[in-house]
Amino acid sequence: KAGVTQTPRYLIKTRGQQVTLSCSPISGHRSVSWYQQTPGQGLQFLFEYFSETQRNKGNFPGRFSGRQFSNSRSEMNVSTLELGDSALYLCASSLGPGQGQGYTFGSGTRLTVV
Amino acid sequence: DQQVKQNSPSLSVQEGRISILNCDYTNSMFDYFLWYKKYPAEGPTFLISISSIKDKNEDGRFTVFLNKSAKHLSLHIVPSQPGDSAVYFCAASGPNQGGKLIFGQGTELSVKP
Numbered sequence: 001k002a003g004v005t006q007t008p009r010y011l012i013k014t015r016g017q018q019v020t021l022s023c024s025p026i027s028g029h030r031s032v033s034w035y036q037q038t039p040g041q042g043l044q045f046l047f048e049y050f051s052e053t054q055r056n057k058g059n060f061p062g063r064f065s066g067r068q069f070s071n072s073r074s075e076m077n078v079s080t081l082e083l084g085d086s087a088l089y090l091c092a093s094s095l096g097p098g099q100g101q102g103y104t105f106g107s108g109t110r111l112t113v114v
Numbered sequence: 115d116q117q118v119k120q121n122s123p124s125l126s127v128q129e130g131r132i133s134i135l136n137c138d139y140t141n142s143m144f145d146y147f148l149w150y151k152k153y154p155a156e157g158p159t160f161l162i163s164i165s166s167i168k169d170k171n172e173d174g175r176f177t178v179f180l181n182k183s184a185k186h187l188s189l190h191i192v193p194s195q196p197g198d199s200a201v202y203f204c205a206a207s208g209p210n211q212g213g214k215l216i217f218g219q220g221t222e223l224s225v226k227p
Binding site: 004031032033035042043044045048050055056058090092094097098103104105106107108 | 155156157158159160203205211212213214215216217218219220
């Protein structure tokens with residue numbers, strides 16, 4: 001079966017712009033989590049959605065937002081981009097809000113802000 | 115505040131020998147711990163996990179040990195193989211935290227033939 005699909009794979013944006021990243025979970029999975037990976041901070045939790053509701057949120061500014069649709073697909077949006085937002089953004093999906101081992105990660109979207 | 119720490123950024127081991135990757139945590143509320151493996155340009159892949167009610171979990175060549183009093187866990191890979199070369203992340207979660215994992219910085223393992 002298809003894995004977690006993240007689009008686009010690569011993205012270059014200019015400071016001040018906004019960006020939307022997409023995540024299609026494994027079929028049947030209803031929980032989606034987002035992470036940011038940077039060389040300095042490692043993998044940091046952004047937010048988690050289950051059945052279109054945000055269940056958990058990490059310590060990121062309000063410029064970072066997300067949503068989940070009725071088909072479980074999720075998007076995250078970053079407004080007013082800063083150079084420090086350059087990172088690999090990873091999405092993970094699970095059948096339900098389990099404890100990590102049930103989560104399958106996508107290959108990520110590499111965002112570069114110039 | 116780094117709640118999960120992997121103090122060794124890299125580790126080099128000879129093929130066939132044991133690889134030991136270490137991880138320390140500070141939050142005593144964490145009750146579930148995981149190890150992920152990551153290759154470049156791919157997302158992390160789940161490797162093995164352990165609940166805080168256990169002190170050891172084994173899966174083939176991989177064993178995770180948990181020392182709650184020391185707030186320390188380790189991943190043992192025996193025997194190490196060149197295909198094990200990757201970045202290994204430990205992660206932790208607390209009660210009812212679902213998919214909110216707190217990751218360490220990662221340790222890059224290199225297994226030399």
